[in-house]
Amino acid sequence: MTSTKIWIAHALLALWISMRSSGQLWVWLKHWTQPSEYIEGYQIDTSDIEWKLYRNSLSGFLFAFILHSVLFQIIIRVFKRKDGDVILAIFWIFLQLYLTSINCILFTGILILLATTITYFTRRQIFSWIICIIFVLKADLWAPYSYTPEKYYREFNFYLYTAVQVINFCIYLVKNPEKKFDFELMIRYAQYLFYPTYSITLIVLYEDFENQLNLVWKKVEKQETLWGPEMDFWFFVKKAIRLIFWFYFIELFLHFIFVNALFNSPFTLISGLHPYEVSSLAYISGQFFHLKYVVIFGVPSLFAMVDGMQPPGPPICISRVSKYSQMWRYFDQGLYQFLKNQVRKY
Incomplete structure (x- = not known):
């Protein structure tokens, strides 16, 4: 319990330091931003190209996945x-x-x-x-x-x-x-x-x-039933709510913390920062990376489970990993299975 409290305190402190550092470096980072669609007068960091493209593609994905889930259930039963x-x-x-x-x-x-x-x-x-x-x-x-x-x-x-x-x-x-x-x-x-x-x-x-x-x-x-005993209507509702929450958390995050813009900028920009500021920014950048793939992997995974399939598990939280082997095995679990079974064996 104590270690969990220390971890939470450390994460919150890193979050606050990153927010403060982003504000101090704003004048050199603002060219990476664009006006917010959510909050008038605010800018949002758009320097992570993958997230920018994904969020713009999400409506198309959702339409296709929802249509598929409905017709899939009809086809296999008719x-x-x-x-x-x-x-x-x-x-x-x-x-x-x-x-x-x-x-x-x-x-x-x-x-x-x-x-x-x-x-x-x-x-x-x-x-x-x-x-x-x-x-x-x-x-x-x-x-x-x-x-x-x-x-x-x-x-x-x-x-x-x-x-x-x-x-x-x-x-x-x-x-x-x-x-x-x-x-x-x-x-x-x-x-x-x-x-x-x-x-x-x-x-x-x-x-x-x-x-x-x-x-x-x-x-x-x-x-x-296509689903296991632990999977009922509320199971899928909870997973959907969790994904919606993390999507909008990331969007809010990008309004106040510009770590992606910072690490896309010249290295000299962070040379004047305190080592703990740099460490905090790197930590928060890693957390963004994790949450991004929670959503990117989580959306198709949710709809695959609705179909009765068993998709790879979600990415492990990188801030709780003590061994790099765990990171390697449990972040992109599908990639790990591919490398283990198709590359390493041959």
């Missing part, structure tokens, strides 16, 4: 699995067309077709790694992007996460040489690539996705 799988795959492709663009989907299709075909006939995963790494490194030069920032952000993420998914599936083919690329596997592969909540911000292995979707269909066939 149609038998064979037909339902095909309908879901087609629906998810159209949903990705809404989130990204037809040029994005077609260009990604080249990667999918090339890497999967070569891997299937050679049963060597090295080719998929080479193709996908080149794709990721050269996507900025070769890939088509939309002009609107919101779609640009979603397309950028879709290219990156699709490359990871292609590698995952190709490794699955290599580990299962007896597998024939029949119609059923093709549909399941399309589902894996285009399932909306796993296609842009969460990394899930192909085998895990297949097992999760199989379990959903089994529960539907047995007329069982």
Whole structure:
């Protein structure tokens, strides 16, 4: 209990010091800000490009995820699995067309077709790694992007996460040489690539996705609830409220503490600060990083759980981590599973 009180006191003190330092350095940081949409007369730090693009894209994500959750529940209950799988795959492709663009989907299709075909006939995963790494490194030069920032952000993420998914599936083919690329596997592969909540911000292995979707269909066939005993209506309401709270907390935070702008500025700007001020600013910057991914990972995770899937867990709070191995394992848990199972083993 004492350690918790000390941690809270330390965090509050760092927050206050960061707020004060931001005010003192305001004249050199204001070019990173823009007028607030929430509080008249205030400025908001917009120097974190990822958060700026995400917050502008959020309405599109929410519309797609809500629409998907409603239609997903209808499809799995109205149609038998064979037909339902095909309908879901087609629906998810159209949903990705809404989130990204037809040029994005077609260009990604080249990667999918090339890497999967070569891997299937050679049963060597090295080719998929080479193709996908080149794709990721050269996507900025070769890939088509939309002009609107919101779609640009979603397309950028879709290219990156699709490359990871292609590698995952190709490794699955290599580990299962007896597998024939029949119609059923093709549909399941399309589902894996285009399932909306796993296609842009969460990394899930192909085998895990297949097992999760199989379990959903089994529960539907047995007329069982899709959710575990601890998951009821209020469970999802609480998670949604928590995400809403942290989203607006971050937005409020960026009105008064400009650590992102500070660390995007020349190093000489902090050279005159006291070491404890620098430490406090670095600590608060880390906390912002954590909360940002609580929201970015949390939104698709919430909707995946509504579907009856089991997404990776939320990122661990970095201020309570005593071992870096914990940070590595429990911040981006999907990435950890990918590196542990797909990289380290091979």
